[in-house]
Amino acid sequence: MSRGLFFGVTLAWFMGTPASAQDLDLRVGAETRVFPEEPVTPGAEDASWSPSITLEPEFDVDWLGGALRLSAEGFLRADAHDGERTHGDVRALNLLYFGDRWTLLAGVGRVFWGVTESRHLVNVINQVDGVEDLDDEDRLGQPMLNLTIEGHAGGLDLFWLPYFRERTFPEFGARLSGPVPVLGEAVYESGAERWHSDFALRWTQAMGPLDLGLSYFTGTSREPRLVPEGAEGFRPHYGLIDELGLTLQWTHGSSLWKLEALRRWGHGAPFQAVVGGIEYSLFGLFGTATDLGLLAELSLDDREPERAPATLWDEDLFLGARWALNDPNDTAILGGPVIDLDSGEIFAFLEAGRRIGMSWMVELEARVLASTSSASPAYWIRGDSFATFRLSRYF
Amino acid sequence: MMNRTSGMVRLAAVALLAAGPLHAQQADGGAEERGVQVAREADRRDGGWGTSASRITMVLTNRNGEESGRELRRQALESEEPGAGDKSLIVFDSPRDVEGTALLSYSRILDPDDQWLYLPALRRVKRISSSNKSGPFVGSEFAFEDLVSQEVEKYEYRWLRTERCGALECEVVERYPRYEDSGYTRQIIWWDIEEYRPQRIDFYDRKDSLLKTLSYHGYQQYEGRFWRPDRLEMVNHQNGKQTVLTFDDWAFGIDVSEDDFTPSRLRRVR
Numbered sequence: 001m002s003r004g005l006f007f008g009v010t011l012a013w014f015m016g017t018p019a020s021a022q023d024l025d026l027r028v029g030a031e032t033r034v035f036p037e038e039p040v041t042p043g044a045e046d047a048s049w050s051p052s053i054t055l056e057p058e059f060d061v062d063w064l065g066g067a068l069r070l071s072a073e074g075f076l077r078a079d080a081h082d083g084e085r086t087h088g089d090v091r092a093l094n095l096l097y098f099g100d101r102w103t104l105l106a107g108v109g110r111v112f113w114g115v116t117e118s119r120h121l122v123n124v125i126n127q128v129d130g131v132e133d134l135d136d137e138d139r140l141g142q143p144m145l146n147l148t149i150e151g152h153a154g155g156l157d158l159f160w161l162p163y164f165r166e167r168t169f170p171e172f173g174a175r176l177s178g179p180v181p182v183l184g185e186a187v188y189e190s191g192a193e194r195w196h197s198d199f200a201l202r203w204t205q206a207m208g209p210l211d212l213g214l215s216y217f218t219g220t221s222r223e224p225r226l227v228p229e230g231a232e233g234f235r236p237h238y239g240l241i242d243e244l245g246l247t248l249q250w251t252h253g254s255s256l257w258k259l260e261a262l263r264r265w266g267h268g269a270p271f272q273a274v275v276g277g278i279e280y281s282l283f284g285l286f287g288t289a290t291d292l293g294l295l296a297e298l299s300l301d302d303r304e305p306e307r308a309p310a311t312l313w314d315e316d317l318f319l320g321a322r323w324a325l326n327d328p329n330d331t332a333i334l335g336g337p338v339i340d341l342d343s344g345e346i347f348a349f350l351e352a353g354r355r356i357g358m359s360w361m362v363e364l365e366a367r368v369l370a371s372t373s374s375a376s377p378a379y380w381i382r383g384d385s386f387a388t389f390r391l392s393r394y395f
Numbered sequence: 396m397m398n399r400t401s402g403m404v405r406l407a408a409v410a411l412l413a414a415g416p417l418h419a420q421q422a423d424g425g426a427e428e429r430g431v432q433v434a435r436e437a438d439r440r441d442g443g444w445g446t447s448a449s450r451i452t453m454v455l456t457n458r459n460g461e462e463s464g465r466e467l468r469r470q471a472l473e474s475e476e477p478g479a480g481d482k483s484l485i486v487f488d489s490p491r492d493v494e495g496t497a498l499l500s501y502s503r504i505l506d507p508d509d510q511w512l513y514l515p516a517l518r519r520v521k522r523i524s525s526s527n528k529s530g531p532f533v534g535s536e537f538a539f540e541d542l543v544s545q546e547v548e549k550y551e552y553r554w555l556r557t558e559r560c561g562a563l564e565c566e567v568v569e570r571y572p573r574y575e576d577s578g579y580t581r582q583i584i585w586w587d588i589e590e591y592r593p594q595r596i597d598f599y600d601r602k603d604s605l606l607k608t609l610s611y612h613g614y615q616q617y618e619g620r621f622w623r624p625d626r627l628e629m630v631n632h633q634n635g636k637q638t639v640l641t642f643d644d645w646a647f648g649i650d651v652s653e654d655d656f657t658p659s660r661l662r663r664v665r
Contacts, residue, residue: 021665023665025491025494027491060665062665069665096663098663101654103663110518111518112517112518112519112520114519115521115522137517148659150654150657150659150660154659155657155658155659204658204659206509206511206522206657206658208509209509211522211658249522251509251522251523251524251525253507253524253526254524254526254527255524256522256523256524281524281526281527283524283526283527283529283530283576284527284529284530284578289530289531291527291530326530326531326534327534328455328457328463328534328535329463329534330492330493330533330534355490355492357463358463358464358489358490358491359490359491361492392492394491394492394494
């Protein structure tokens with residue numbers, strides 16, 4: 001209470017002092033998802049066109065000549081068919097203080113760790129906003145205290161994460177929701193439940209052509225185990241884990257060699273998982289200004305299916321291509337299949353976008369569940385392949 | 396006798412043969428030496444700026460006259476150790492979808508540069524390949540290699556001539572990239588003999604055809620030493636497109652250090 005008051009008073013004082021810089025942005029999006037096939041779950045809503053609108057306001061203001069910054073980012077979506085997808089989130093709301101060789105962030109923030117394209121294996125700080133997409137790239141804001149220390153020995157990030165965000169799931173009966181509901185009232189291994197203090201640290205260093213990151217996380221896993229409760233549904237169980245993570249990239253000529261690896265304790269027997277591969281670019285393809293990037297990434301995951309959260313990445317190969325036109329509109333296309341080498345399951349995606357004028361963007365995204373195995377979690381959403389058409393305007 | 400004469404003739408012939416290329420070599424060596432000297436003088440006069448910042452507006456015009464713009468800010472740090480390149484940080488303010496995107500570059504002399512891209516939407520710092528030296532910078536007619544620091548050792552030189560260039564007198568020097576992945580066989584550069592400022596560069600593509608011409612306009616002197624243009628115009632002769640860079644708010648001796656040019660610092664930019 002008194003801490004909140006102190007914070008409020010301090011904030012009010014800074015609000016009253018002249019800002020050295022401020023910036024307010026708003027992105028408004030209108031999109032529709034198109035589902036060409038019927039859902040496989042009996043009784044599921046057969047919405048073949050599913051429109052929604054999004055609002056993404058962003059605000060930041062600097063004081064003390066840029067040494068102190070308030071940063072805010074909101075996200076709102078109204079969806080025609082999925083009540084859970086109609087949601088809002090504070091992606092960021094924090095104060096940043098920039099010291100000489102250190103930065104302190106207090107509040108809700110977003111953090112990304114990783115180098116690979118197909119799977120974001122070691123990226124553990126922020127919870128996945130699961131109603132948004134299947135690519136795990138949309139994340140919920142995470143309350144944190146984050147100290148970054150920089151020196152010649154690289155950068156060290158220390159995190160205290162005092163509050164846990166639960167993963168979001170599509171509304172039962174909506175597209176991509178599966179055969180039974182995901183129940184509320186998640187089960188936590190920690191008695192403190194959402195208020196368990198999680199801690200993390202990460203050290204990064206660039207050494208010539210190598211970029212290295214080593215991380216450690218201890219706390220409540222962002223990945224829930226979905227435990228069946230009879231015919232009622234799945235109950236999310238959030239276990240306590242310890243996890244060591246590694247990111248490594250070797251940049252050599254037109255090739256980027258990438259590796260992410262983790263070892264996790266707490267979800268059954270300790271296991272390791274790895275994703276690694278190459279991105280090779282053909283710059284100035286056939287004498288044009290365009291670039292073609294060829295990607296191959298192999299994913300392996302040793303987790304026990306019975307005691308750890310399910311994963312689609314047990315033994316998968318991603319083969320992809322990225323085509324950048326390098327035109328004034330930044331037209332770019334990325335896509336390719338992810339092939340399960342064990343079951344033969346294929347998941348393919350395509351992402352294309354281009355700018356129109358100075359303030360508009362048009363995007364197309366497709367997620368195709370081409371061949372699913374009955375042993376896979378994706379089996380129940382095999383009728384839910386979709387394409388998203390999105391038009392955004394920046395204000 | 397016969398033998399001796401033929402021997403003499405042969406000796407003379409050998410001397411002549413040797414003299415021919417030797418002469419050419421000397422003349423060539425002179426042109427090369429003079430070319431390097433001009434480049435070194437230009438580099439010497441522009442040395443010691445330490446740190447700088449500027450605001451840049453880019454206007455891209457296609458052959459139908461349609462324009463699109465970009466606004467960016469650039470900070471640069473001059474390398475203190477000889478043999479190392481400068482460091483630079485470019486932050487985009489527009490178009491809106493790339494606002495906050497930042498590019499950090501460590502330029503090297505002959506080795507590939509180190510480059511990191513910061514993508515604010517994902518909060519992701521991404522090391523990128525710098526082998527696309529000849530690729531267009533954000534869809535413009537400037538290639539990446541046109542915008543990085545022009546260290547003397549990046550090229551071999553040959554002095555061509557001295558001639559009028561507008562109101563000034565210029566040293567005209569041809570230079571050949573020594574680094575890999577260049578899109579050019581050669582460039583011809585005009586430096587005015589008054590202040591050794593680049594006034595114009597002609598770029599020849601890999602087939603040795605004239606590709607682009609860059610011209611420098613509105614030079615102003617800062618800190619009583621450093622000449623900076625207000626405007627750069629790059630015209631592509633092959634596709635009819637052009638890009639104009641306008642510089643504002645040049646500042647020198649800004650409060651930045653090596654520590655501000657690290658990949659982990661990219662998350663700080665706004």
